Amino acid sequence: MPNIVILGGGVGGTIVANQVARQMRNELKNGDLSITVITESAQHVYQPMFLYMAFDQVVPADAKKPERELLDRRINLVVGAAERIDAAGNAVWMADGTRIAYDYLVIATGSRPDPEQVPGLTDGGYHFYTEEAALRLRQALHDFQGGRIVVTVGVPHKCPVAPLEFVLMVDDWAKARGIREKTEVVYTYPIGRVHSIATVAEWVEPILDGRGIETHIFFNPETVDPQAQTITSLEGETLRYDLLVAVPPHTGQAVIGRSGLGDSGGWLATDRASLRLQGSDNVFVLGDATNLPISKAGSTAHFEADVVASNLVNLLRGGLGSVRYDGKVFCFIETGLKKATFITFDYANPPTPVEATEMIHLYKLAYNRLYWLTPAGLL
Ligand SMILES: Cc1cc2nc3c(=O)[nH]c(=O)nc-3n(C[C@H](O)[C@H](O)[C@H](O)COP(=O)(O)OP(=O)(O)OC[C@H]3O[C@@H](n4cnc5c(N)ncnc54)[C@H](O)[C@@H]3O)c2cc1C
Missing domain, CATH: 3.50.50.60 (FAD/NAD(P)-binding domain)
Structure with a gap:
């Protein structure tokens, strides 16, 4: 039975887990596939809320939900810190000494201020x-x-x-x-x-x-x-x-350095199209953890997660896993307390900000409430 292990239950890791679970629900149900998310905290945090928290527009409870509630119930959740990734041995070692083996690993550990x-x-x-x-x-x-x-x-x-x-x-x-x-x-x-x-x-x-x-x-x-x-x-x-x-x-997470996998900043050398760890066939990297010269943003992790999930499903079904990421990013930009604009771009096309409006700001506030559908893989 193939084992997918996803290290990091932030936006990118959670989307990958839920999308694969949805597309392979029969295999999961029949015990022909296992998906495990390893993450440090039992709470999933929607970090963009910190900006609004500083201006006293939201409180911490608005930015958190239990990761378990966001994950498909057939996905295993391990709450704990990963100590080291043994890429040669296809396993993640936890701080408590547990070894979690994988056939495919997705590294979505984010970044650290x-x-x-x-x-x-x-x-x-x-x-x-x-x-x-x-x-x-x-x-x-x-x-x-x-x-x-x-x-x-x-x-x-x-x-x-x-x-x-x-x-x-x-x-x-x-x-x-x-x-x-x-x-x-x-x-x-x-x-x-x-x-x-x-x-x-x-x-x-x-x-x-x-x-x-x-x-x-x-x-x-x-x-x-x-x-x-x-x-x-x-x-x-x-x-x-x-x-x-x-x-x-910012730097990459300490576990990347301890595993001897990152550069001096703790970023992982990632293929810009396949999102595989360079030199590896069965390790994918997404979100802030990559060394890609694109915005470290939740939307980047989201678009990358779509690609990684498609490739995992394709590989498990006997394909080559050749869906490519085109560098797509989307960001709202608040231009004050009542107006916003947005930008969208990819590797080949730079963004063109449009005039800021109240409507775009209201979309952003609405998205902040709807965010929870994103890690659930529904938005
Ligand atoms: C103030 C602020 C405003 C932002 N605004 C926006 C915005 O408007 N739009 C936008 O698109 N993005 C925004 N972002 C950026 C966005 O939040 C991140 O880019 C996004 O969360 C990255 O997703 P990720 O999945 O790569 O990592 P994360 O969501 O950070 O998740 C990483 C996960 O890995 C886990 N982890 C790390 N190390 C270990 C370990 N050793 N063992 C086990 N688990 C581990 C962490 O606990 C965490 O759950 C903002 C961020 C901040 C702070």
């Missing part, structure tokens, strides 16, 4: 990339009465548009609070334009200018001095702040 890479940032600044951090920032925003807000961006990081969303939302939020006149909003970006995607940078630059948001490009955060309330870049520029909000640089 690592603010410690910027000395002083953890003490001197805030972020919104974990629930705990978003709640700390919520309190800081609640207490803020005006001053200089610096939003700084480290790379690589997941959700490439989140820093723009935060800076545009904080601008609207300060207006709504009646403190915009006594608030400076400053945005820094590591490369020579205000966003990594050229068309997004071209679209947003006049918006930032028009809203009086000060921008600093070629600013790679290097150190923070919490006492002096300054942040200094690798390029030698120092900015003063009253409230520092960072998008911290």
Whole structure:
């Protein structure tokens, strides 16, 4: 009986598990196939909610559901930390010493914000990339009465548009609070334009200018001095702040490094079309864990999961598993508290943002509520 093991019960891993289970329900029912999801936490977390949590628009309970409730009941769920992937031995070793063997492995372990890479940032600044951090920032925003807000961006990081969303939302939020006149909003970006995607940078630059948001490009955060309330870049520029909000640089998960599989950042060398771990026939990688030069986003994991699930089903039915991923990504971009736009792109076609509207913002809010249909494989 073939064994599919999926490491990581986030958006990508859960979609793959449910899609394969749905398409191979008879094999699962008859005991001719087994699917196991291994994941660290019993709770599935919808991370985009952290942005809204920082602005006190949602609470942690809105962002979580038990993973068991989202998975087809015929899928085995193992809640625990994987210690090491033994790719040569076709097995995952758990922290408690258990060995879980596989015929096919899907690695969907995501990524991890690592603010410690910027000395002083953890003490001197805030972020919104974990629930705990978003709640700390919520309190800081609640207490803020005006001053200089610096939003700084480290790379690589997941959700490439989140820093723009935060800076545009904080601008609207300060207006709504009646403190915009006594608030400076400053945005820094590591490369020579205000966003990594050229068309997004071209679209947003006049918006930032028009809203009086000060921008600093070629600013790679290097150190923070919490006492002096300054942040200094690798390029030698120092900015003063009253409230520092960072998008911290990210790494791959520690299990990837421990398994000797990733590069120096913990990212897995992944074939951009087949989504197989390079050099392997039976290991697929998707979502944030890959080293692909595309956005680390939930939608990326979603589109990749469709490809991986199709290939697994095809392989199990005697095919070659040759469905290819075309690099498709879709992202909403909040442009304040009441309007949003969206971008869609792939390896060959860059995005073209459309004018932001209230309707698109309402779609995004609706999607936030409907999200739970996504990991269930229904949306
Ligand atoms: C503030 C914020 C806003 C965002 N906004 C958007 C947005 O608007 N649109 C969008 O598309 N994306 C957005 N994202 C990004 C999106 O959440 C991620 O890109 C997406 O979750 C990645 O999916 P994944 O399946 O690769 O990893 P994840 O969903 O992170 O799941 C990884 C899973 O692996 C498990 N895991 C890791 N290591 C181990 C281990 N050793 N053992 C067992 N289990 C392990 C984790 O517990 C987790 O369940 C946002 C993210 C943040 C933080």
